[in-house]
Amino acid sequence: MTVHEAVGLVLQSAAQGVGGEIFVLDMGKSVRIVDVAKQLIELSGLRPEIDIEIKYTGLRSGEKLFEELNYDTENMVTTEHPKIMRFQGAPLPYHILNEGLNAILENGANLDANQVKLEFQKLAPEYKPFFTTS
Secondary structure (H helix, E strand, C coil): CCHHHHHHHHHHHHHHCCCCCCEEECCCCCCCHHHHHHHHHHHCCCCECCCECCCCCCCCCCCCCCCCCCCCCEEEEECCCCCEEEEEECCCCHHHHHHHHHHHHHHHHHCCHHHHHHHHHHHCCCCCCCCCCC
């Protein structure tokens, strides 16, 4: 996807939104990074593994092989644009959200950071907090 295409899709997403939606741009088929590297080398007029070595380093800390775009409770639905999808999920009922947030507000001063994260996780089970050790 070129920068021009990406900007156009972002602007079209903004024009479709009314507030609070999450849009996803269809990036097309997955491509292996080694194939991208080889293609860039060739487009530079060079030969992979002859003129430029490709080194395989493995995953580094924090890197993933797969990125989850949505939670199990969310579905992607089409929009007016064929390359733009919108997440659709069932919102948490207002009274449950309000009660949960008020409980956190009232008790927050007595909780450590990890306990506060666990309270938020009760409201959003998909939330996977990073717990601190101290």
